[in-house]
Amino acid sequence: MQFKNTYTMKTTFLLFLILSFLFSALAGNFNQDFDITWGDDRAKILKNGQLMTLSLDKVSGSGFRSKNQYLFGKIDLKIKLVPGNSAGTVTTYYLSSIGSSHDEIDFEFLGNLSGDPYILHTNVFTQGKGDREQQFYLWFDPTKDFHTYSILWNPQSIIFSVDGTPIRQFKNLESSGIPYPKSQPMWIYSSLWNADDWATRGGLVKIDWTKAPFIASYTNFNAQACVWSSTSTSSSCNSTTQDSWLSEDLDITGKSRIKWVQNNYMIYNYCNDIKRFPQGFPLECSLN
Numbered sequence: 001m002q003f004k005n006t007y008t009m010k011t012t013f014l015l016f017l018i019l020s021f022l023f024s025a026l027a028g029n030f031n032q033d034f035d036i037t038w039g040d041d042r043a044k045i046l047k048n049g050q051l052m053t054l055s056l057d058k059v060s061g062s063g064f065r066s067k068n069q070y071l072f073g074k075i076d077l078k079i080k081l082v083p084g085n086s087a088g089t090v091t092t093y094y095l096s097s098i099g100s101s102h103d104e105i106d107f108e109f110l111g112n113l114s115g116d117p118y119i120l121h122t123n124v125f126t127q128g129k130g131d132r133e134q135q136f137y138l139w140f141d142p143t144k145d146f147h148t149y150s151i152l153w154n155p156q157s158i159i160f161s162v163d164g165t166p167i168r169q170f171k172n173l174e175s176s177g178i179p180y181p182k183s184q185p186m187w188i189y190s191s192l193w194n195a196d197d198w199a200t201r202g203g204l205v206k207i208d209w210t211k212a213p214f215i216a217s218y219t220n221f222n223a224q225a226c227v228w229s230s231t232s233t234s235s236s237c238n239s240t241t242q243d244s245w246l247s248e249d250l251d252i253t254g255k256s257r258i259k260w261v262q263n264n265y266m267i268y269n270y271c272n273d274i275k276r277f278p279q280g281f282p283l284e285c286s287l288n
Contacts, residue, residue: 028221034064034188042213052218054192056082056089058209063092063191066223070095071185072237073225074245075151079109080217081118083143086111088196088207091216093149095186101128103181105158107149109142110199111214118142119267122160124170126179132282134168135268136261146219154246155182159254166254167261171288178284185228192216 029049036043039062042055054062075095082089089111096104104125109118120136140147150161158181160168172180192214196206224245226237237246250258262269270276271285 028223030064030218030221033068033221033223034066036062037065038063038191050219053215054091054190054218055213055215056192056194057212057214061191061193063189063193066188068223068225069097069185069187069228069230070223070225071183071228072154072246073151073223074248075153075188075225076148076220076222077150077188077190077218078146078148078220079142080144080146081109081142082111082192082214082216085114085208085211086118086143086214087113087200087205088194089192089214090195090199091190091192093188093190095151095153095188096125097181097184097186099128103127103184103186104130105151105153105160105181105186107151107160110195112200113205120162120167122168124158124181126181129179131270132170132284133268133270134266136167136265137267138162139265146217148220152245152248153181154248156247156249159248159250165261166250166258167265169250169258169288171284173284173287176283176287178287188223190218 030045030052031049034045034052036045039054039060042057042060042062043064044053045051046053052064054064056062077093079091079093081091091109091111092107094104094106094108096102102125104123106121106123106125108121108123110121112118117137120138122134122136123130124132148163150164152159152161156172158170159166172182174180194207197203224243237243271281271288
């Protein structure tokens with residue numbers, strides 16, 4: 001009986017180790033997947049590549065960029081934002097190509113005074129043109145724990161999600177003459193930096209440097225994506241690729257969740273800003 005119990009315990013422990021290894025493999029590795037691009041030792045990769053931290057002090061912020069470029073993908077990243085008085089700081093997580101006609105898909109987290117909510121700022125650039133901002137409050141405290149922020153980018157649409165809940169969709173409306181990011185491969189970027197000239201209440205609230213360093217943490221990176229090869233000017237995906245995310249769209253539940261978020265937590269939508277667009281809203285506002 002004792003031998004059986006010992007065998008069961010060893011088997012359970014071995015299974016736990018195997019599952020832990022598989023989970024880590026699925027979660028990605030910051031050493032293998034990213035390069036620290038600025039900020040010197042303010043950016044740190046910890047726990048054998050399973051954790052990344054960025055910090056900001058009065059001298060500099062910090063940032064990282066993916067080793068690979070992607071042309072379409074489903075990107076997940078867990079982030080725990082700067083706690084306490086984060087006013088004036090901005091934590092970013094976005095996809096972007098380079099050049100004056102670049103494409104870009106943005107998550108930006110605008111810090112605030114202690115007790116006030118973060119603002120989640122989203123934007124989409126096509127051929128160098130953005131001005132498609134939507135902003136949200138979150139329905140939880142993003143500084144207490146890690147939460148998953150996801151970008152699904154496929155030929156049909158771009159979907160922003162938080163913990164699996166879609167909050168925004170930007171559709172491919174090229175048939176109506178609206179540019180869509182589909183031909184420029186993008187890197188994944190993240191940074192933590194000083195934006196107190198605009199980030200909090202239009203720049204009225206400045207960073208309290210006595211609270212520095214400000215630290216944001218990242219884990220569980222996962223990319224189901226088409227990796228771009230610069231040598232062959234092509235991606236790892238083709239017409240025979242069976243990845244479900246390449247054709248994924250919002251179902252009835254997803255559309256209902258977006259409506260719930262936008263009805264309860266959206267605080268700015270460029271498609272409703274009459275003062276900004278006195279000559280009429282952008283065309284996609286009536287089609288999305």
